[in-house]
Amino acid sequence: MSPTAVDTLKTYKIAVVPADGIGPEVIEAGVTVLNSLVGALRSFKLDFTNYDWSSEKYKETGVYIPEGGLEELKKHDAILFGSVGAPDVPDHISLWGLRLAICQSLQQYANVRPTRVLPGTQSPLRGCGTGDLDWVIVRENSEGEYAGQGGRSHIGCAWETATEVAIFTRHAIERLMRFGFETAQSRPRKLLTVVTKSNAQRNGLVLWDKVASDVSKEFPDVKMDKMLVDAMTVRMVQHPKSLDTIVATNLHADILSDLAAALAGSIGIAPTSNLDPTRENPSMFEPIHGSAFDITGKGIANPVATFWTAAEMLAWLGEQEASSLLMSAVEKVSSRGIMTPDLAGTATTKDVTEAVIKEIEN
Numbered sequence: 602m603s604p605t606a607v608d609t610l611k612t613y614k615i616a617v618v619p620a621d622g623i624g625p626e627v628i629e630a631g632v633t634v635l636n637s638l639v640g641a642l643r644s645f646k647l648d649f650t651n652y653d654w655s656s657e658k659y660k661e662t663g664v665y666i667p668e669g670g671l672e673e674l675k676k677h678d679a680i681l682f683g684s685v686g687a688p689d690v691p692d693h694i695s696l697w698g699l700r701l702a703i704c705q706s707l708q709q710y711a712n713v714r715p716t717r718v719l720p721g722t723q724s725p726l727r728g729c730g731t732g733d734l735d736w737v738i739v740r741e742n743s744e745g746e747y748a749g750q751g752g753r754s755h756i757g758c759a760w761e762t763a764t765e766v767a768i769f770t771r772h773a774i775e776r777l778m779r780f781g782f783e784t785a786q787s788r789p790r791k792l793l794t795v796v797t798k799s800n801a802q803r804n805g806l807v808l809w810d811k812v813a814s815d816v817s818k819e820f821p822d823v824k825m826d827k828m829l830v831d832a833m834t835v836r837m838v839q840h841p842k843s844l845d846t847i848v849a850t851n852l853h854a855d856i857l858s859d860l861a862a863a864l865a866g867s868i869g870i871a872p873t874s875n876l877d878p879t880r881e882n883p884s885m886f887e888p889i890h891g892s893a894f895d896i897t898g899k900g901i902a903n904p905v906a907t908f909w910t911a912a913e914m915l916a917w918l919g920e921q922e923a924s925s926l927l928m929s930a931v932e933k934v935s936s937r938g939i940m941t942p943d944l945a946g947t948a949t950t951k952d953v954t955e956a957v958i959k960e961i962e963n
Contacts, residue, residue: 612646613918616677616883620655620699622892623902624683630904630954631681631911637958638927645920650677656687656695665698671706675882679914682887688894697749704742707882709875710773711780712740714858714889715913720936722866722944726841734841734865737788739781740854742875744768747851769805774812780878781848782820788846791823796849796857798830809850834860862889869903869943872910874917886914900949903941905931908957930960
């Protein structure tokens with residue numbers, strides 16, 4: 602390819618926020634693999650800008666995101682995020698100071714978590730192998746139990762009181778439910794399972810049920826069924842083949858997606874997309890596993906969740922060929938048994954990264 606042709610390639614601006622724990626380790630691996638992919642395909646370019654927003658920065662400055670930081674993020678096409686959380690910072694401060702501050706401010710209202718058993722990996726479910734568990738969990742990402750409404754009073758007294766107000770609006774439910782139906786419609790089985798707890802939460806989640814029923818009429822080709830969240834955990838374990846696309850509230854989907862990752866073999870392989878489906882703001886892509894300080898610095902963090910997350914990011918940007926090539930490389934590596942200890946392997950983060958790069962180059 603001539604220099605002139607290279608100069609005319611589309612360039613995507615990616616904000617990189619490694620943050621805490623193993624975040625910097627897996628994000629470094631992800632950027633390395635993405636650069637290798639770009640070099641192999643030579644059909645587009647990625648321009649990475651690193652932001653050192655972390656718990657360490659919070660302890661130095663008192664804030665996670667500096668003044669004007671969110672406006673800086675809006676200048677990018679996507680955000681690649683590592684993890685946030687540190688042992689010496691309360692979790693509610695770190696989460697609201699960084700991750701939720703980005704998601705809510707940039708209207709990333711659809712959290713999407715695909716789950717499947719990768720070749721060569723082992724699900725803890727008896728007889729469940731590649732192809733038997735293939736789900737997409739769509740999580741409402743802007744309100745519900747994580748709306749930040751409520752408060753505490755009489756602190757320190759025996760009658761200290763705390764309220765956590767779950768907010769459910771027709772607007773937010775409807776836009777998320779429509780996204781869930783569209784996701785199901787795009788998949789071969791065209792099956793959507795709506796998860797609530799409307800027998801006990803008789804206001805907000807009854808509204809969820811009503812909106813789901815209303816929106817379903819727009820998608821006659823999608824089969825919808827409904828589950829209470831407690832029964833859903835049983836179905837996921839005992840009948841994984843009966844599920845395909847799942848939509849649930851912020852809290853319920855948060856819990857169910859971690860269960861899904863464990864059933865697929867490890868939370869270390871699970872990706873997340875925080876999407877603004879309107880594309881007015883950049884979407885954010887992150888591995889699901891968290892900061893994992895117990896293995897930070899040991900060189901054994903599983904980078905597969907970040908690679909899969911990067912593939913989801915590429916697909917969202919419109920680079921489907923690159924996304925498919927990256928996932929193909931990851932699956933070939935896993936099928937050869939090159940895995941980190943969370944998948945009962947002996948490979949290091951570097952080993953897996955180098956193996957994926959070799960597959961891309963081949």
